[in-house]
Amino acid sequence: MKRQLKVWTALIVIMISSLALSSGEVDAMSIQEKATWLWDTSLIMDDQEKILLFLEHNDVNKVYLQIDQGIASNDYKHFISNASDKGIRIYALDGAASWVSAEGSRSQDELFNWLHTYNKNSTESEQFSGVHLDVEPYLNSGWSLHQAQTIESYQTLIMKASEKASQLQLTLEVDMPFWFDEVQYNNEFGKGLLADWVIDHVDSVTIMAYRDAAKDIISIVEHEIAYASTVNKSIVIGVETGASEEGENITFYDNGEAFMNEQLILVQEHFSNNDAFHGVAIHYVENWMTMRP
Numbered sequence: 001m002k003r004q005l006k007v008w009t010a011l012i013v014i015m016i017s018s019l020a021l022s023s024g025e026v027d028a029m030s031i032q033e034k035a036t037w038l039w040d041t042s043l044i045m046d047d048q049e050k051i052l053l054f055l056e057h058n059d060v061n062k063v064y065l066q067i068d069q070g071i072a073s074n075d076y077k078h079f080i081s082n083a084s085d086k087g088i089r090i091y092a093l094d095g096a097a098s099w100v101s102a103e104g105s106r107s108q109d110e111l112f113n114w115l116h117t118y119n120k121n122s123t124e125s126e127q128f129s130g131v132h133l134d135v136e137p138y139l140n141s142g143w144s145l146h147q148a149q150t151i152e153s154y155q156t157l158i159m160k161a162s163e164k165a166s167q168l169q170l171t172l173e174v175d176m177p178f179w180f181d182e183v184q185y186n187n188e189f190g191k192g193l194l195a196d197w198v199i200d201h202v203d204s205v206t207i208m209a210y211r212d213a214a215k216d217i218i219s220i221v222e223h224e225i226a227y228a229s230t231v232n233k234s235i236v237i238g239v240e241t242g243a244s245e246e247g248e249n250i251t252f253y254d255n256g257e258a259f260m261n262e263q264l265i266l267v268q269e270h271f272s273n274n275d276a277f278h279g280v281a282i283h284y285v286e287n288w289m290t291m292r293p
Helices: 002-030 048-057 073-085 104-120 147-167 178-182 194-201 214-230 257-270
Strands: 033-038 062-066 089-094 130-133 171-177 184-187 190-193 204-208 234-240 277-283
Touching: 033 234, 048 073, 073 089, 089 104, 104 130, 104 147, 130 147, 147 171, 147 184, 147 194, 171 178, 171 194, 178 190, 178 194, 178 214, 184 194, 190 194, 194 214, 204 214, 204 277, 214 234, 214 257, 234 257, 257 277
Parallel strands: 033 062, 033 277, 062 089, 089 130, 130 171, 171 204, 204 234, 234 277
Antiparallel strands: 184 190
């Protein structure tokens, strides 16, 4: 009888342990993101069903949607609500290199004012889940002429965006090139590596790790992943699918979707035990949809 009791006790312990492991696995999976950029906002009106079917088929759970204030709010509401039904979160995407110039602040204000009005007049299932900025200061002429000043303007922009997003109770994310870990700053914000500073001041960073091999992608994001893990921030790794003239090995355009997926699996496996790694992002859906298999 005692032996039988011990056996049942052991079985119960195993079952509890198994349930705990399954729960842990679910939690780990739930934080993984598969994101994409959607730049042509007219597609949410003209090809909404096609876009949503593609996103669902490819297990996308997050979209950075370019804000076009000329599109009616009801069109956004319809798209976001339908996406929400499929478990896809929509982030308001905007930004330009000009935003680090003197007049750029006005564009940023217009975005956040529009978001405030939109979310205020939308139901929960129709609202944006956060803000995703794509501001590339190195494309502004000031980067080559007055780099230190341009970096400071970029940091000012990030600080202001963080405050505005907080007021709207929205998370703030940014796109960032992998090589910001080689850029130094020394100004009113302190001194150090620009990549570390950006990670510190936003909720999540999507690194534009535009390479077409897992080993290269892993290599160029190692610093950011390691740093983010020390400050409890998240990193999403972005890859390119469009044609590029920036050099070889930049994009998966010539490799095809199957090869890209194989490489992304290798990247995910490499960082699977790092809490800072939150998934991958594919730039961008319009190109991705036309990739060869």
